[in-house]
Amino acid sequence: MIVAIDGPSGTGKSSTSKAVAARLGLSYLDTGAQYRAMTWWMLANGVDVQDPAAVADASGKPVVTSGTDPLHPQISVDGTDVSGPIRSQEVTAAVSAVSAVPEVRARMVDFQRRTAAAAPAGIVVEGRDIGTTVLPAATVKIFLTASAEVRAARRSGELNGAVSVAATREALIRRDAADSGRTTSPLAKADDAVEVDTSELTLDEVVDRIVALVEQRRAAVR
């Protein structure tokens, strides 16, 4: 059972994916955290993130590892837990440039496919290109959306309003454009993905809907 959950920032991918995995007894992989971890390492090591050749050259150096327990997600670089630092504004502003570099994506995608193949009962994998590129044969594909206003309010709320909703909205829109416009596996809905607009739904409603889709699919293949 492979569940691919894609969509832009703030649509609820992480919260939903963790809850769906926990409810169904599946593993969980946050691929955005991996691109963030790579970006954190580049910034910490003085790599010019706007120089794709420099990023490509350095991309083999850090060892990024992810835990797959939805109740205790973990992300580390060279053995150090970076779950806090990868959420900084600095990393958020730089991650789209790093994730657009094909050498970075090749390493990450290989790791993501191996992780999915090794999951004992199956896995929920969240990101931008899971249904289109990483795991195109996923059993269930979901594409989450929500209005830019709702997404910005959610993200700004997480930062306790430290960054205004308007500034957060601008930054989200810029990152969506970069992620959707890149050449190598851009953010996109797979043709066979089910789109769920989460703007007016509670987290529980989104989770219920996805769990129901997975159970329907399970019953169909039995």
Ligand SMILES: Nc1ncnc2c1ncn2[C@@H]1O[C@H](COP(=O)(O)OP(=O)(O)O)[C@@H](O)[C@H]1O
């Ligand atoms: N359906 C929902 N309704 C309200 N808030 C939500 C919903 N889904 C997620 N959130 C909240 O929105 C924020 C962003 O969610 P997150 O799961 O991190 O999104 P993403 O991984 O797509 O960026 C979090 O604070 C989360 O608690």
Ligand SMILES: Nc1ccn([C@@H]2O[C@H](COP(=O)(O)OP(=O)(O)O)[C@@H](O)[C@H]2O)c(=O)n1
């Ligand atoms: N499968 C993926 C997942 C994330 N990413 C990149 O990683 C960034 C951070 O992803 P994220 O899921 O942590 O972002 P948020 O939704 O938390 O804001 C995205 O803006 C993309 O640039 C990607 O390119 N491909």
